[in-house]
Amino acid sequence: MTAAGARAGASIPIPTTIVTGPGAGRREAAIAALIDPAMEEGASAVILEGLPDGTLLLEPSSTLLLARIAPGCLCCAGNLVMRVTLNRLLRQRPTRLFIGLASGEHLGQLRSWLSSAPYDQLLSLTPDRHT
Secondary structure: OOHHHHOOOOOOOEEEEEEEOOOHHHHHHHHHHHOOOOOOOOOEEEEEEOOOOOOOOOOOEOOEEEEEEOOOOOOOOOHHHHHHHHHHHHOOOOOEEEEEEOOOOOHHHHHHHHOOOOHHHHEEEOOOEEO
């Protein structure tokens, strides 16, 4: 099933925030601070680039879908991994999506990719956060 098929019938695109900055722990803390379970209906989804570098602040649960992917450029060499991971999360119909990136070097390319079909119908990109 494609990402488009995963959200078929859904009329509201998923608010998506990209968080960049050095240190997986800092990005994870920034995302944890943005997630308010009391305010959210459904589950938030988080894609984190890189391995945790200390205490885990985010743990998978019924209200948090969490995927960690190996470090690397997600719009170039890691595009397939990013696409598969994103499509798997979108099938679960999260209400919010956060993507934590180690480097903002190719942020424009990633935003462009997420703004192209089929993701343009599924995601609503919000302002980026930098840690």
